[in-house]
Amino acid sequence: LRVAVADDSVLVREGLAALLSDAGFEVTGSYGDAGSLLSAMEASQPAVALIDVRMPPTYTDEGLRAAIEIRARWPRVGVLVLSQYVEVHLASRLLSRGAERVGYLLKDRVTDVHEFAMAVRRVGQGGSALDPEVVSQLLASRSGTEAMRRLTHREREVLALMAEGRSNQAIAADLEVSLRAVEKHVTAIFEKLELPASGEDHRRVLAVLAFLRA
């Protein structure tokens, strides 16, 4: 999987590139700002662009805007936005065009190589990766509602992992239960929340997120 890295800190950017190479990714290039990443997109053809939110010149949301631009101009390229902090509102901006090939993670997550590599791969393969902190904020805002009260504790756990963008297999591995059990939970959740059932992971994520953000 070809990955481009953009981060203004040379230490972080080279560290990320090295980590990704170690994990079996092909790093097409590393860039210090959004502009050079965007202008290299055509030539380097990455499958995933890994982008830091804060980059020059204003160090505010350059990365986020670049990610949105990439999604519009190169819809086959996945974007994984990394940030020092995560906000539900910013996640919404990123997801405004759907949950396909998109990720939004706290920067610290890169220290868990296995999880991080999985997230990059997921985004590159058309899925999504939403930070657990964003998901828990979304869940908290809905916690008091009638619909959420209908869910069991286990179902809520599954819901959170679904919202992060994980597949049934990944959820099964994470919760150390059988695939069959996860599928049962998913069906129950969709029934209880009255959501339209959907086979594809990114459609499923969208349905879940739409419910959580309602």
Next chain:
Amino acid sequence: VLGVGILMTAGAAWSVGMSSSQSRERRLEVNLLRVTRDLKDVVLAHGALLAAMRSLYLVGSGAPSAEQFARFVAGGRLLEQYPGAQALEFARRSPPDDGLVDRWVVEHIVPVAGNEAVQGVDLSREANRRAAIESACERDRPTATGPVRLVQERGDSPGLVVFGPVYAADVSGAGPADRARACSGVMIVVYRVQDMVAPLRVGESDVELELYDRGPLGAENGAAARPTRTLLFDSNPAVDASRRGPRRSGIEFHGRQWEVVVAAEDEPPGSVAAAVVAGSGLAFTLIVSVLVLRLGTFRRQALARGQLVSAGERDRRSLERDLHDGPQQRLLSVALMLARAKDRLPCGSASADLLSDATDELSQALKELRDLARGLHPAVLADHGLAVAVQGVGARAPLPVEVDVDLPGRFPLSVEGAAYFVVCEAVANAIKHGRASQLWVSVSYARGRLRVEVCDDGIGIVNLGHGTGLRGLADRVEALDGRLRVTSGPGRGTRVRAVLPCG
């Protein structure tokens, strides 16, 4: 207006019973006219004040007895005639033969809770009051002392005391020494701005007062740069003032032109507010006087504090930036190296476990650093503005928060910082102390002011001042010339409102 009539009647009744001679009465009247004319120069005196002073004279020997005064006041509803007057005193000069020249004694104080204790106080012991009294006698004109001790002792509301000399003889053309001899006492009226405004409110309706400095008298109107605006009073900062009908009135004071804009909601015709706006009300005039007197210092202080806050906010912001660019990035790159090293070691080896622990520790350090940076000046606030930051506070709260943010754009760092911390602190309070189950946060902008409101449905704060962190919040808001208002009661939830000028 009704009160004036009653006052006159009461005064006339006293004059029949108590006056000693017709000629003396006439002399006093002449003197009084002069006094009040001068009083008018300073505070555009009201007819009721004339009536009050006249009545004081007519009771006889220079000063009425406490009982007489009390009856007089009760009958004439004197206080109602002086919007904002907290106390009326009459200080009488001790007879020269008691050996205590220059000793002034407070004879009477209108029964306002807490003021009785002042009765009998030797006024001359307080330097500023003594100076005001002496100035009133010597200059033969009422004197305002500006920020007043008596007022300030009773609370932190700004106030004004006006000292007016009262003579037992006609002193027109007399020198200072003769006037001092003829002076039988001093009329003292204490005003508090907030009380002066109170009568302007009609029932529960909202009133807002703004003062505009339109420059020196005689200067071309509007030729000067845009007038300086000061918000005098806002009975309900949560209500958009544009919904109230604005009325304007000009006034000249201290050689400058001033304009007061009164915006009152649902104001019935003939209300106090209407009268005040017409520019004839004593309350109105006094509000202007008090504010003009205080304005100079007030502006200087506000400016100094505002700069201090901005500087503080800038420091916090740059510290946050330093954290992000420095240690946070460096630690992250170390974490990346550790993660890679761990990946190269066989799973389950002692070294791998050690590295795993180190990575966990480092993740924790990064999280703490991130929280620290958020507390200093949240990066999200600086990067994305108040709307996103406030929505984040709502999202992180462990209970449902309805967030309604309607802002046209960005505001100064210090204003955004203060507004953000009002939301944080109020939300934290509601969760920690208020036992709330639902919160409402609204942030909006109108007419140069940012309004922040946080409400909850909790048990309400019993003791507003205690351990709620609201004091610190108020300081932060007031330092920017804003106001913080907390209303709460058992079972009624808590409402925290802040208004921050940002025009």
